[in-house]
Amino acid sequence: MQRRQFLKLGALGVAGSLAADFRLHADGLPLQGEPVPRPDGKAHRFSFGRRQFLLDGKPFQIMSGEMHPIRIPPEYWRQRIRMAKAMGLNTVSLYLMWNAYESEPGVFDMTSGARDFVRFIRLCAEEGMWVYLRPGPFVAAEWDFGGLPPYLLRDPSIVVRTKDDARYMAAVRRYFDHVAPRIAPLMVANGGPILMLQIENEYASYGRDLGYLEALRQLWLERGIEGPFSISDGLSQIQSTHTYLPGAALGLDGDTDFDAAQAIAGDHPVWMGEGYPGWLSDWGDADFQKDTFEPTLKQLLATGRSFNLYVVHGGTNFGLTSSGGSRMDGSDFSSVTTSYDYAAPINEHGAPTPAYHRFRGLIAQHLHRSLPEVPATPPIAGFDTAVAEPVASLWDLLPSPRKVREPRSNEELFGQNQGMVLYRKRVRGRELQLAGVHDYATVFADGHYVDYVSRIDKPSLHTSGRFALDDGNERTLDVLIDSFGHIGFAQQRGDRKGLVGSAQLDGHALLDWDVYSLPVDDALLQRARNAPAPSAPDRPGLFFRAEVVRDVEADAYVDMSAWCKGYLWVNGHLLGRYWNLGPQQRLYCPAPWWRKGVNEILVLDFHRTHGAPIAGATSLHA
Template sequence: MTPRPTTLELGAGRLLLDGTPSVLLCSSVFPFRIPSEQWDHRLQLVQESGYRMVDLYVHWGFHEQVPGTIDLSSPERDLARFLELAAARDLLVMARPGPYICSETDGGGLPWWLHGDAATAPAALRTTDPAYLEAVDRWFDAVMPILAAAQIVRGGPVALVQIENELDFFDCPDPEDYMAHLVERTRAHGIEVPIIACAGQGDLAGASGDAEHVVPTVNLYPSDTSRSFDAEARHYAAELASRNLPLMVTETNRMHRTLRREILAGARLVAPYLQTSGFDHLVLPSAGNWGDPGNLMTHDYDFDGYLTPDGRRRPEYDEAVALGATLAAWGDRLATALPVPLDSVAVDGIATGGALALDGGGFVVGPAELDDLATAVLLRPSGSTAGIAAVLAPGTCPFWALDVPLEPWGAEGTLTAATAELIGVRPPIAGTSDSLVLTFEGGVDAHVALELAADGGEPEHLVQTGPGEARSQSARIPVRLIVQERAYSLADPEPVLARVAAHRLPVHDALAELGTVHPLEEGAALPGAERLGLADGRVRAEFELSAEATEVLVLEAADLVRLELDGTDHGVSVTHGAPRSLPLAPGTGHALRVDAEIWGRANFDDARRPALHLGAGRGTGQVLQVLRTEDVSDAWEVRRIPDRRSRGDLAAPPLRELGGWSSARPGRDTLYGRALGPVTSSAVLRLVGLTHPVHVALDGGEETLVVPDAPVLVLPGAGSGAVDVTVRTPHVPGGLLERVELLTVVPARCTRLRTLAEADLAAELTAVAAASAEEAWTAVPAAFDGLRVGAGRPVLLRLEGADRTSDQGLLLELAGQDVEVTVLAGGRRVSRHVLGEPVVGGGPAGRSWVPASWCGPEGGEVLLLVEAIEGAGGIFEGARRAATSR
C-alpha cells in the first residue's frame, strides 16, 4: 500500500501528492450510517479495493440534536476516532462537514431545530441570515478544530475540506458573501488543505460563489449509457484547467465503466457516491426526492455500491480492484496525460469513450461499450498497415495502450499496442541482468506487442497473444486472464417464524394514551412539531367541527397523515403539505382526528408541495372548516395579454374565465385580475384541476407561486372589503384548470394535542412485549398466507429464530401490502418500512438490518409493529432472514 502522503497540491490538470501527480479513487463512508464497531471493517475493505480516499460527510444534525450541545466524542459520534482509523489504513479523507450535506437525510443534515416554526429556526437557511450564521459558526467552532488537527500537513488523513454542498441547486441570493463567510470561519480554525465546493449541476460560480480560496469541483450523474458524456466531462476538465485547477469529480455514479470514462476525460479525483452503502439507524431519512413529490426515502441507504449496507462485497468490488491496479501501474504517466477525443486517436469501430495523450508520446485509449454487445474494434499503431483487431467485451471500458514509449520505465523501445490492461510495471534494476517486466490482465484474445531496440541490429518484436508470457533479454510481458466475477450475495433469505399478540387492543390502547399532552391557547395557531420540541415522532390533534361546516380542509400536514372522521378511518396519505379534504354532512357537529408521523424533513428545495422546501416543518398543519363555497371561475379581467400588439396593461380589459384568454403565443404570460369578496374572515382560493404553476398576488403585493400539487392560497381577512387578486399564467391550450373556488373558512377548534417521541414509542412497545405472559402470544405458522391488520388496530409481532452470535447481525426482508412496519431491537427503533403505497426511494422498501451490537452477544428479541395504511386495512405477509457477518 502506498504510504499516506503529507501534502496535496492542485495545479492545471494536476493533483499532486507529495509532489507526485496522481489520480485518486474515493469511496463514500459515512460513520453515522455504520455501527461504530464496524467502521474499521468498512475502511479495510475500501483500502483493499485500491481506493485511496474516503468521502466523509459529518452530519451536523446528528451531532447537535439539542441546540448548543454538540457531541463529537461519544462512541457513535467520535469523529477523531474515525479519522484515526482512516489514517491507520493509510487512507486520505475528503471531509465534508456541511453545514448542509444533502445525502438524502433529514433536512439535508441541518438540525431539526432549524426547521419549521421552532423557536430557534432562522428566517432563511443557507444564506447570510444572522441567526443561521450564528448557528453555523457554533458548529464550525466545534468540528473544524478536529479536522484541522487531522490534516495531512499535521500527519493525519484529511486532505480536502468541502464547505456547503451543491449550492447551485439552491436559490441562494448571496452565494459569494455566504461562501466567503464559511471560508473565513474554516481558515480561522487552522484548515490549510484545499477548501472545495461541489457544483451539483455544473454551475461552478453558483456552487462556490467564486469566493476567494474556494476550489470548485463537479458532481456528475450521467446516464451510464450516455454517448455525449465523454465530451461533457472534457468540457469541465478544460474549464478548470483554465483556472489552474484539475477536474475533481466529487460525486458520480458507481459503475466503474463510467468512472473510467471520467478519468479518460481528465479527472484526477473520482468519488463515486455511496460506493460504501449504509443504513439510517441513528438518523432520519429525508422525504420527497428525485422528482417524485410523494417519495419517502428508505432507511436502507443503498444505491448498489460495491459494499452493501451490512458490509458485504458486490461484484462491482472486483472492478474497483482492477481499476486501482491499472492506475497504480500507469502512475504519474497517466496522471499527467491530456484528455483527447477517442476519434482523434487511431482507433476504428467505436466512437464512445476517450483517450489520454501521454507526456512524451503515446496514448492510453479507452473505448467504451454501452450496448452490452461484443464489438469489433481496430487499433492502428504507428507504422502498422493492417492494424490490430480486438473485441471489446460487453459493458466495458478498458485502458489499452497505443505507441507508448518504454523509456520512462527504463527500457528502449515502444509498447506499440496492448488490448489487455497494464496492472504492473517493474523497471530493470541498474547493474543487473533484470529486464523490464510489464504485467497485463486480459481476455483470451488479448494482444500485447513491444518493439525493443537492439544494439546495432533490427528492432526486436515481442508479442504475446492471450494468457501466457513472452520474454526476451530486454523485457517480459506476462498476461494474466481476467479474474472472473465472484458472487458475493448471500443465499436466499430463510423464512422467519413470527408470533402475533392475540390481544390487539392493549397495544392500540397503549399507543392511544402514550406521549405528552400539550396545553392549548384559545385562538392561537396550532403549533408544528418543531415548536412542540418533537424531532422524531408523532403528533395527534383532535378537533370539534361546526354543524355549519360543509367540508374540512387540512393544509401543510406532513409526513404520513391519517384522518379519522367520526370514527371512520380514511387512511394514511403522504401529502407533504398538499391539501387534503373530507366532505361533511350538514346540520350536525363532527369529530376529526389528525395523526401526523414524521418520516424525515425535506433535504432539498422543492416548490411543488409546501412541506418539500428546505426548512419546512412537520405536524398536523392547519385544519380549516369550510362554511361556504363560491364558484369564481368567470368574469376575470384580462389586464395584460401576450400578443404582439400589447403595450402594457389594457385600458379596457375584456372579461374571460381564468386562463381562458386564447393566444397565438402559447407559453407567454397573461395577467388576470378580479376583486373577490367581501372577505369578512379568512378565505381560501382553490384552483381546482390546475395543470400548470401560476403566480398569484394579493392587493398588488409580492407574488406567491401556486402549483398543481397544492392548488390553494389562504387569503387574509379584509374586514368588509374585497381582496384584489391577480394571477399571472401562460396560455395553456389544453386548459389551465377546471374551476376556481372561493372558500369561506374558519379554523377548527382543537380539543386535544399530543406528541409521542419515537424513542418513547420503542421503549413502551418493548415493555409491553416483556410484560405479556407467554400465553398472550398466538403462534403464526411459517407458511401463513398473510396477516390482516385493521386500520387503527396495530399489531405487535415477536420474531422467532432470530438469535445472533457476537459477530453477526440480522438481515430481514419484510413483505406486505398497505402496511407500515416498525422494526424494534434492544429497546429502540431499527427502521421503518412502508410496504405498498406510497412510493419509496433508495434501497429496497422492505429490507432491514439489525447490527449485532444492538442486541448484544447473546441476541435478543426483534419486534415488529405493524400498522395499516389504508382505511380498509392492510396485510402483513411475513419476514425472511439471512445471517450477515461484520
C-alpha cells in the first residue's frame, strides 16, 4: 500500500463508474448462490477473459482480503485465514517481504517461524481459500525499506528498482532464484491455490521505465512462473508514467474510475487491487486512523467487481520492521507505529470488529448463501501492574569504537541496518549544530543530558538540531542516535540511518570521531541481562526489568503509557518501539511468547532514569 498517493475514497465517485461497468459484467457473472470453486489439490486454469477473470473457463469474482504471515504469529495463521473465509471472502492476498527472508547477501531463511510462507499458503488451500501472491521485489506495505534488503544501502552509489543497475538486478535474481522454486508448485496450474502473481508494486509512483517491469516478468518466466500476472497502482500515476504492463491485470489502489483504467488495459481485467477499509497510524497522530469502506463494498458487490481489501487483518510490526515515510525530497519524515491494526475488519489480536460483521452481512447477502461460523477469538487477558527498575546502562555496554574522519551512515560504516549508533568526541565550544540526524538523537556533555532532536516534525517535538553547551569548556560530547524504519514508500529512493549530515560547533565542522555500533539485537539484550548495576544511574539510556506472573495462556497488551521512548522485550521477544508521543501506548504480545508463571519484561528507555509501572491490558485502545 502506498500512503498519501491515493485517496481514501469511501463512496466518493464510486457509484457512477461502477454502475457503468455493470453493463459489461452482468451477463458473465456466476449465478448468485452458486457454490464458489475452491482449491482441491487438482490443476485448475485461471486466466483472463474479456474484462474479467476466468477460473476453469467460467467468470470468477475475486473477493480477497490481504494479510501478511510475517506480521502474524504462525500459531494464529489458521484462525486468521478462517476469519477471512467466514467473512465471505474466497481469496487471501499476501506480500512477501524480501528482507524478511534474506538478511545478508545470500543468507536466506524461508522456513523458520513466520517466514515459512509456503506453509501459510498451504494452510490457505486447506481452508479452501485461493491466494493472490505479491512477492515484490518492492512491496511498500509500511514495511522497512518497502521489503528491499537494507544491505543494498551499504553501497552509496546503488540505485534500486531499475533494470539499469547491475548490482540491484543481481540481488533481485538471487532472491527470485530462492523464492521461485517454492512458488511454482503452489501455482493454480500445478494444483496449488495461487491464482495470480503481482509484478513489483506501485512502480508508477516511483519510476517510468516500463522495461523494468518487463524485465521482472521475464525473470519469473525464466524460472517457471508463467503467471497470470498483475500490477497494482494509482490510476493517475499510471496515466502519467505510462507503465501499464501489457497483458497484465490492472489493479487500482484506492481509485474507482474503472472506465478510465479500462481504456489503458484494453480487454484485460481491471479490478480494485487495494481497497482500504482502514488506514495506517503514524507516531504523533492525534488518534488511530479510521475510515469507512462499506459504501464502496456495496457497489463492488452489486456490480460483480473483483477486489482486494487492504487489509482484512493487519497484524503487528514486531521488532524493527515498521517503515518510515516522507515526501519525494525526504522531507516531512514520519514513522509507522508498531501496531499494524489498521482499523482492519479483523483486529490485531484476531477479533472481529463491527466492520467485520457489516462486511460479512453484505457479502452473505451478495452470495445468497450462509457463511461459515465466525471462529473463536484467541483468549486475551491482562496482568497485574509491575514496576520495572533499572538493571543496566547502555553506557556500560559500549563495544570498541571505530575512528572516522567524517560522519557516515550506519549502513556504510558498520553494515548495520537499524538500531543505534554513538558519536563521541572531545570538544570545546558553545553551540552544537547537527544536520542529517536519522532519526532521533539524544545529546550529552560529560555524561549530562543536554537535549534531543527528532527527524519527525511534530509541534510538540524539538527538530532544530541546535544545542547550547553553555560555558564553552572542554568536554566529552556524546551524540546517541536511534533510528526508525527505512522509508518504505514508493516515491523514496533511499534512506540511510545514523548521522548522515554534518556536525558543527560554533560554525566549524567537527571531524575525527569515535563511533560505536549499537544494533538492537539479541547480543545487546544478552549484554544487558549480564551487565552489572548501572555505573551512572542518573544518566538516561537505561535498561529496566520487571517480572509479571501469568496463570493463563492468553494474548495481552503491554501498557507503556508511563514511559517515554524506547524498546520493549517480553521473554526475549522484541515487541517493537513505544513512544509517549502516541497514539499507540500499548504493544501487543501474543500468547505463544508468554509463559505460565514468571515472565521477564525488559525496557530500554532513552529518557527515564527511574522505574515506572508496566500494566497489562486487553485491547489496543485505552
